[in-house]
Amino acid sequence: MQYFNNNFIEDKGVHILDKDDKYVANFGKQWRDHVDIQIDSKNGFNCSKDLLENVIFSDIKYFQDKTVLEIGCGAGRFSEHIIKYAKELVLVDLSQAIFFNVAQESTNCKRIKADFLRLIPNKKFDVVVCRGVLQHTPSPKESIKKLYEFVKDEGEVIFDIYPPPKIGYFSPKYFLWRPLFKNLIEYESCEKFLTDNISLLLKIKRIIRKIFFNSRFISDCFLPVYDYKDVLKLNDKQLEQWAVLDTLDGMYAEYENPMSFKRVINLLDKYNVEIKYSSKIHNAFRTSLKK
Numbered sequence: 001m002q003y004f005n006n007n008f009i010e011d012k013g014v015h016i017l018d019k020d021d022k023y024v025a026n027f028g029k030q031w032r033d034h035v036d037i038q039i040d041s042k043n044g045f046n047c048s049k050d051l052l053e054n055v056i057f058s059d060i061k062y063f064q065d066k067t068v069l070e071i072g073c074g075a076g077r078f079s080e081h082i083i084k085y086a087k088e089l090v091l092v093d094l095s096q097a098i099f100f101n102v103a104q105e106s107t108n109c110k111r112i113k114a115d116f117l118r119l120i121p122n123k124k125f126d127v128v129v130c131r132g133v134l135q136h137t138p139s140p141k142e143s144i145k146k147l148y149e150f151v152k153d154e155g156e157v158i159f160d161i162y163p164p165p166k167i168g169y170f171s172p173k174y175f176l177w178r179p180l181f182k183n184l185i186e187y188e189s190c191e192k193f194l195t196d197n198i199s200l201l202l203k204i205k206r207i208i209r210k211i212f213f214n215s216r217f218i219s220d221c222f223l224p225v226y227d228y229k230d231v232l233k234l235n236d237k238q239l240e241q242w243a244v245l246d247t248l249d250g251m252y253a254e255y256e257n258p259m260s261f262k263r264v265i266n267l268l269d270k271y272n273v274e275i276k277y278s279s280k281i282h283n284a285f286r287t288s289l290k291k
């Protein structure tokens with residue numbers, strides 16, 4: 001693998017550095033069992049492409065003829081779009097997801113199963129993309145710094161990180177729901193319960209929301225089931241599928257370390273990084289190393 005100086009083992013077309021899923025075993029199960037849910041081409045929507053274009057602050061053609069490293073690619077909701085334009089797309093994920101990624105058949109796609117923090121760069125990339133990942137790493141500060149090791153001097157690093165909820169760690173998600181789910185309910189039992197009852201759970205959640213002045217924040221405090229109604233253009237079945245997937249995502253990720261927009265800006269300043277575009281809505285940044 002020309003891009004990295006690590007010793008990989010090859011298995012089913014994947015370069016493997018970390019055989020074990022370590023702290024992302026939940027994501028491996030999630031992407032194995034719900035691989036198609038967020039893939040535009042399998043569902044006749046454009047949710048993933050729209051989100052990607054928002055995060056890169058550009059049309060998808062931005063990737064034309066570029067070498068791209070996508071870190072934490074998951075099942076490939078973005079990979080399937082990037083691959084159409086990139087000269088070469090290298091996908092990295094620590095979890096089993098790398099075996100299920102939908103871009104795997106493309107000849108310009110290479111896959112690595114690794115903790116990206118352990119990768120030793122050799123040849124650098126035009127673009128590094130890391131979306132939906134950093135808050136799930138043990139130290140987002142260290143992870144953000146690491147992203148710049150993989151990019152060419154004139155290249156760009158694009159990432160987002162979830163912002164903390166309005167009331168920070170006082171949010172029930174942190175002191176109640178996540179500890180409760182992770183310690184008392186097995187992932188598989190929760191998945192079965194959600195799948196069997198999601199229609200009812202969403203109905204209850206929407207009633208709670210109505211009672212509390214349409215507040216998503218308050219309804220999230222009572223019932224931690226994700227509901228994208230009126231947020232994304234999804235039909236009822238898709239709303240249920242996304243609710244199951246993202247509830248598992250939110251409750252079982254080992255690490256959930258959000259970072260505010262302001263903190264990211266201060267950090268990038270410390271790392272001598274230029275911010276070319278940023279979005280408070282997506283807490284997303286398109287950046288490059290200062291000359």
Ligand SMILES: C[S@@+](CC[C@H](N)C(=O)[O-])C[C@H]1O[C@@H](n2cnc3c(N)ncnc32)[C@H](O)[C@@H]1O
Nearest residue numbers: 024027072073074093094095115116131132133
């Ligand atoms: C919430 S998913 C996001 C997947 C995709 N980027 C998306 O936005 O839908 C986070 C992904 O990051 C991966 N991940 C987390 N920490 C990682 C690490 N240190 N190295 C490589 N992948 C990691 C997980 O395995 C998981 O597939």
